[in-house]
Amino acid sequence: xxxxxxxxxxxxxxxxxxxxxxxxxxxxxxxxxxxxxxxxxxxxxxxxxxxxxxxxxxxxxxxxxxxxxxxxxxxxxxxxxxxxxxxxxxxxxxxxxxxxxxxxxxxxxxxxxxxxxxxxxxxxxxxxxxxxxxxxxxxxxxxxxxxxxxxxxxxxxxxxxxxxxxxxxxxxxxxxxxxxxxxxxxxxxxxxxxxxxxxxxxxxxxxxxxxxxxxxxxxxxxxxxxxxxxxxxxxxxxxxxxxxxxxxxxxxxxxxxxxxxxxxxxxxxxxxxxxxxxxxxxxxxx
Numbered sequence: 122x123x124x125x126x127x128x129x130x131x132x133x134x135x136x137x138x139x140x141x142x143x144x145x146x147x148x149x150x151x152x153x154x155x156x157x158x159x160x161x162x163x164x165x166x167x168x169x170x171x172x173x174x175x176x177x178x179x180x181x182x183x184x185x186x187x188x189x190x191x192x193x194x195x196x197x198x199x200x201x202x203x204x205x206x207x208x209x210x211x212x213x214x215x216x217x218x219x220x221x222x223x224x225x226x227x228x229x230x231x232x233x234x235x236x237x238x239x240x241x242x243x244x245x246x247x248x249x250x251x252x253x254x255x256x257x258x259x260x261x262x263x264x265x266x267x268x269x270x271x272x273x274x275x276x277x278x279x280x281x282x283x284x285x286x287x288x289x290x291x292x293x294x295x296x297x298x299x300x301x302x303x304x305x306x307x308x309x310x311x312x313x314x315x316x317x318x319x320x321x322x323x324x325x326x327x328x329x330x331x332x333x334x335x336x337x338x339x340x341x342x343x344x345x346x347x348x349x350x351x352x353x354x355x356x357x358x359x360x361x362x363x364x365x366x367x368x369x370x371x372x373x374x375x376x377x378x379x380x381x382x383x384x385x386x387x388x389x390x391x392x393x394x395x396x397x398x399x400x401x402x403x404x405x406x407x
Contacts, residue, residue, distance in 0.1 A: 153182030153209050153239065162186070163206070167193035167225065175199045177231070181208040182239065184221045191225035191245055196232050197255065204235045210261065219262065227251070227267065232275065241265070249287075253277075254312065256403050266290075269305045274312035274330065276369055276403050285310075285322040311349075313401050315367045331366045331401065334358060369403040 128136075159180035164173040166189045177195050179202040195203075207221040219240035227245040233255020237243075240261050245251045246268040253259075254275035261281045265271065268288040279285070289304040306325035313331040316322065320334050323341035332347075334340060335354025342357065352365045368374055380389050391400075 153207060156180045156182060156184070159184055159186075163189065163223075167191070167229075169194065172199055176201045178202075178204040178206055179208075180206045182220055183207075184223065187222060187224040189223070189225055191227045191229070191247075193225070193229045193231070196230050198233075203233065204231055204237070206237045207239055207241075208236065210236065210238050210258075229253070233257075235259070238263070238281070243267075260318070270307040270309075272307070272309045274310055274314060276313045276401070277310065278315045278367065280316060280318040280320075280336075282319045283316050283321070285316075287324045289324060313366065313369070333365055333367060335361065366397070366401050368400050370400055373400050 160176060160178065163178055163180055163184075163186065164176050166186075167173075168177065172195055177199050178193075184207040221237060221239055221241040221243070223243050225243070225245045226247045227249035228251070229243075229245055230250065230252040232253065234257075235253055235255075236258045238259060238261035241259060241263045243251070243265045244267065249267045250270050251265065251267040252270075252272045254273050254277050256275055257273060257277040257279075259265075259279045260283070263279055263282065264284045264286075266284075266286040266288060271285060271287050273279075273285075285308060287305060287308045292301050292304050294301050304324070308322060308324060309327045310316075310322065311328055311330035311332065314328055314333070316334045317336040317338075319336055320338045321340070322328075322334075323339065325342060326340045327343040327345040328334070328340065329345055329347060329349045329351070331350040332344070333352045335352065335358075337356075338354045338358045339356045340353065340358040344351075344353065344358075347353070347360055348363045350366050351363050352361045353359060354361050368377070377389050380387075391397075
């Protein structure tokens with residue numbers, strides 16, 4: 122009672138929010154709601170019946186399906202709602218007015234849990250294959266154009282406003298060489314990669330495991346020769362430094378967060394007794 126006595130309404134509201142979480146109530150009115158009709162249609166239109174009845178994809182809001190003549194399949198264990206489509210990511214720059222769009226005339230392979238944000242556009246052409254690894258996230262307002270083959274590794278993070286294409290969409294003459302080169306080349310991105318916001322992954326790109334692509338970069342070549350855990354950036358992207366990894370383990374993140382809260386001017390030292398793989402081990406999809 123002593124806490125309440127003599128306080129203003131705003132102060133009381135702040136106390137209540139801290140204790141009971143008013144933000145959760147506000148969030149309920151700000152997110153895309155589950156859409157049972159889109160969920161039913163997408164699953165039975167795209168997946169084999171034996172998989173569709175498990176409803177691996179849950180749709181939210183009002184996603185737009187411009188064509189589902191192709192196929193979708195889960196390569197691995199199937200759980201209801203393992204794939205969230207057009208769902209708002211709390212804290213991300215979601216755009217509720219722009220819904221995710223899908224045009225699938227090829228094959229989409231899901232290898233596990235996946236979160237797809239709002240405002241994305243995913244196009245898979247005829248005879249093309251888009252493979253998305255387990256425990257991955259595709260942020261808001263991203264474009265993926267697959268017309269031959271795009272493979273995204275496990276524990277992959279694609280931040281908002283990124284583009285991934287395996288095609289230049291048009292033939293371009295090379296008069297100096299007297300040729301017209303192919304405009305489609307496969308894209309392959311390894312495990313644990315992080316594509317930071319507003320970056321473009323162009324056709325012919327290969328990235329090794331744990332590569333971090335800096336914001337506003339353009340990657341347009343096979344970089345399989347660079348070291349795992351490299352930070353690349355620029356136009357075109359080049360190696361900035363090696364020995365980097367995004368931390369996916371929430372327990373480690375909490376430890377580091379607590380350290381810097383108590384020691385903002387110090388540097389957190391990596392415990393050499395801990396296997397570096399522990400830092401990259403995803404303990405929950407958040």
